[in-house]
Amino acid sequence: MTALLAVRDLTVTHRRDGDEVAALKDISLDIAVGERLAVIGESGSGKSTLALAIAGLLPASARIDGRIDWSLPSPPSWGVKERQPKFVPLGGRDIGFVFQDPSASLDPVMPVGKQIAEVAHTHLGLNWPQAYAKAKTLLERVRLPDPDGALRAFPHQLSGGQKQRIAIAAAIAAGPKLLIADEATSALDTIVQAEIVTLIRQLVAEDGMTLLFISHDIALAAALAERIAVFRHGGLVEIGAARQIVSGPRHAYTRSLLDAHLGLDAIPLSRQAGTSA
Ligand SMILES: Nc1ncnc2c1ncn2[C@@H]1O[C@H](COP(=O)(O)OP(=O)(O)O)[C@@H](O)[C@H]1O
Ligand SMILES: [Mg+2]
Known part of the structure; x- marks a missing residue:
């Protein structure tokens, strides 16, 4: 098993108004090339801090101790960041990043086709006609109805699900090795x-990407990932095969996540299945 990246003794402390918050405490884990790893835990457990640390997107005010070692020829770098300072970069050749809120990463005054094409233009060196052709292919791959119309659409003309499809298209436009979905x-x-x-799941399989899937939902994590890491209060509670975490969690906290999920979903799930049309 070749590691794409190795997180070693990572401790991240955020500073806000003179207060210090230990968002990650002494985290070590590997992400193997081509694997799908989920990180789960309740709000504030440090999931996003880990994702941002891996992507090199933590705010300058954060104190970072420990290391993240990549098995890439050169450390990951972003290109779009400098040119689009208001919006967080979405995609590069090493990492594609999909955030919870696509509005935070899509520029509201730029047609979405251009935003996808820009990733391909910047990171793959395609000329603009080639980059737009690539963007159209990507809109087909993420199953946007009417890809030609979608190329020219602005974010506010699209639904939340459609915007997230656009964000995913931009994230994978330069063929990243690692896709992070937070x-x-x-x-x-x-x-x-x-x-x-x-x-x-389909895009990751088709492109052979490594996936870091971050969620508070253990069922979603189990549906998508081969391994699950459970975080709590900035610490790694346990990590193991998804099947083992779901069927035989070693830690009481993981069991409580499972119990909470089963308790909530037992009845509504079957009803949704019957009313989804
Ligand atoms: N930029 C920041 N400045 C100050 N505190 C932060 C910042 N980002 C996260 N935190 C704090 O760090 C902790 C972990 O946050 P986060 O990584 O966002 O957790 P999660 O994604 O699991 O909800 C929380 O206590 C949160 O309030
Ligand atoms: Mg988060």
């Missing part, structure tokens, strides 16, 4: 959420 389906309703999870 609560990428959490703001969507249940049916759209399932569609986006299916889409992510």
